[in-house]
Amino acid sequence: MRTLFFAFLIIGFIGNAQTNIYNISFENAVQHEARIEISFPEVKTNTLNIRMSRTSPGRYALHEFVKNVYGFKATNSKGEKLKIERKDPYSWQVSDHDGTVNIEYTLFANRGDGTYSQIDETHAHLNIPATFMYAEEFKHRPVEVNFKVREDLNWKIATQLKQKSGTTYTAPDLYYFMDSPTEISDFQKRSFELDGQTIEFVLHHQGSEDQFGKYFKDVKEIVEQEKAVYGELPDFDYDKYTFLACYMPNVSGDGMEHRNSTILTDTDALAEGGMKGNIGTVAHEFFHTWNVERIRPDELEPFDFSEANMTGSLWFAEGFTSYYTGLTLCRAGIKTPEEYIKGLSGTFNYVWNSPAHEYFNPIEMSYQAPFVDAATSVDPTNRENTFISYYSYGSILGLALDLSLRKQDLNLDDFMKLIWQKYGKTEVAYKISDIEKLLIEYAGEKFASEYFSKYIYDSQMPEYEELFAEVGVKLETSGNNYFGAATTETDKGLRISGNTLKGSPAYKAGLTSGDIILSIDGTEIITNEELKELVQNSDSEIVKVSFERFSELKTTEVKLAKDPTYFISIDENASKQAKNNREKWLEAK
Template identity: 50%
Template structure:
């Protein structure tokens, strides 16, 4: 009897606690959606007797650069609990200070949103695609409070709301705090919905696109095959909040292609024309983003915790967080059968060739490349940069390092692989959600593959910018890595020709023939080797020197700010290493290749 009374008492206390919770309340309406506007109301209750600081974010989960979301907020109005107008001041471009309230502030504004992507929001007659930091204000000092948001959907629209937030019914959803709210994107549209349980958890596709039910069924099956292959690497799915993960997929002509990971969902966006079949649209992005449910969301760099919504977020681990994820993106498609193993292998060489030949390795190692994310991750600026020479995307750089590490482990023929290393990192940092540093990753590799191996790998390829022996590694994996045209001459620049005048599309690449000759991107190229570009009808200007050989000197006539001059350019050999399936690989290489690429 005492136990029953105690249980009743505890339930009563818990119920009273829930009822006493103070929520930050939001309401959003789409009456003027044809002009890409939403009207938003935020209600903040039980406030202390001081100025309420209301903010728009400047950064967004999954992005590392600053984005000025406040620029699309206007028609701001603040009132108290009785509807009295409150004074609003602006201490900076991203903030509104509200004073003189009675413990309640109702903050209303209009939002303009016309870029449906991973970072921004897009509203029109067909949908409301909402990245939360680009959509909703929040208030300092009360970010710990739970959030409830009501979506007033257009009458007769057939819109449904999909999000990772808890569904309370009546188009109202809940997040445990502002941090979770900011990490919970929303797609409201006439959605194709598909779902399936795996080990008691629900994997859900909420797809906004023009497609038949049969197309969507086939698409969902391909997605689920990839999900199963990713689960096989880690041995389990992450424990999703509310037991559910949602692919928020938006494939419409006016969308902006993108993919963005979140804790229990992802935005995957494509500008697919209405009349194009669904097919494999953005399947690589679907694979990439779901892998982030482990690698980034739970195997998470300590440098990204807590995420700062008011400034750029810098991490030296993006070569692993984004780059290793990029390595696995198409590998899972090959293992699932969504693409052929041979097509996968034949597509590996381009990225490796690019990183091997990129001058950026002279300036920064993979850690320092990761530090540059706030400057390049959809960041905007109007002054020219020299990224063509000093920067290699941490996505690409990290992906080829992940490939190298996988091949180095596999060619030891002791059962080790990158799959095994990733599972070890999952067990030590992901399931426990203990943030990691670069040194932690090195320590985990020591535990998995031995101290000498780990220290050598990190010393050469992470803390320095050396390159592994890709040709030798590929050979032992049953893959040929070579230049199919080793003696092709090149000027070492991509030139776009308009109205008979050529311009390099980026800065001259350090060490290239054009760079050594002193030709730059602002120069107008008039002729090459005596051949006027006015007569050029090809696509690659190297076609103009096809009868030459590396080491030959040709004349390039340019116009630099109205002054004509001729530059002597010494042609180089085009470095264009590519991979292809080795049909004559020995038995050991074939076995390694099969184990690497087969379904798990």
């Protein structure tokens, strides 16, 4: 994802002879179809391999976009049909051409998010790898694409691609093209200038301009607070960054970062909870313009469109970004300090109480991305006991690092600035060892080595109670009894809806996913609330559970334990110093 303005100068000398030309039209949008034409000129080899991407920038799993392609045709410059062979599921081999290969196909697209494309009469929401085929051997060629918009639907085009004229846009090479999502709809748009660059927000929604205006104020605050972390904006190509937001009932919730833009999708309208519900994704994705788009893991350079992409750095790339998501909302005044601190509880408990620490450290959790990052499979897994999301794990480790640094009159903001100067602004891809070396430089060898050896290369947990106390925050448990199984209400009883957590009372008693709890100590259980009340109010340490498994009635004894769930809150009785530390941590920059 490098700035490639020089490629446009090359186009000027070469002309269009070696530019791959794309056209896309949407006559049958009501049936979620687009018709796509591609022309590859100056083909020197007898056989040209045309393929569909299997992955997408920002995603690490395989998605097999080719499954939605049909009606494939190949012709030469005279419109004569060419020989076509299929060597694998992802590509077509076209041969015996006359130096020009023209491709046509139909694309079905009906998932609007950051990975896939969606075409209907509300919009053409295009993720480029999910939409357009390519020829690997021409990856360095410029691309020209004409979006034949539906004028009857008042469609307009929003994209980070450079506008050539009208509805025609250009990219310096295939990589830049693939990294340039495009929203075509009757959208609204607002923008502001910051340090000589334009930040624009494109919004496709069913709400009012007034709602957009209020939301846009929060967007502006987020941009300014995140810029303060790094000290400056990146140099955006063409001096512009574009948020492509689509808050419509027909999309799927998602966010996906790109070099000079981001996709934001959700079903919640601004008037129906989206004003606060969607803004966190804005903060997360914009932080990625530094961390992951330019501060980039070595394993992701270059990005491979034909295979799953794996890196051990997602605890940092995604996790630290997740840490700054909530912190930014607090600093921007969108969340109160009380709301932010209380909101830490869910992520903290998920990470702290997971049995998965026994199996993988944060690096190895990152390696799981090709299997969990919007990946699909039909066989059950034991991820409740073996996996912690690198988003959550890294977020809690980022919190620990920030609070630990603050004990030494340092902070994570300044460390991120240092990383930006060394690896982001220069766009030199980093390895995990590089982050460790930079932390040694910033905070000292003892501090950095202990942090990495305990929490990154191993899966130990930091001393959060001590760290929270330094900023006037309490970490408490309820002391209630704990059963240890997630349940779903059914006509028969409570069905255990996932694998029981290793070490929990239910797990030790031999209860597992799919079991239906019928009664406890002879009392019939129908609702989750009944289970909660019975367990919490039980005077007995051991309860007798009747349940059904595979249509057979069974019983077991469950030895209750104390609930390991923590509640995080502001300590009103904290010392003046701790309160000052908290204010410095959370205040606007």
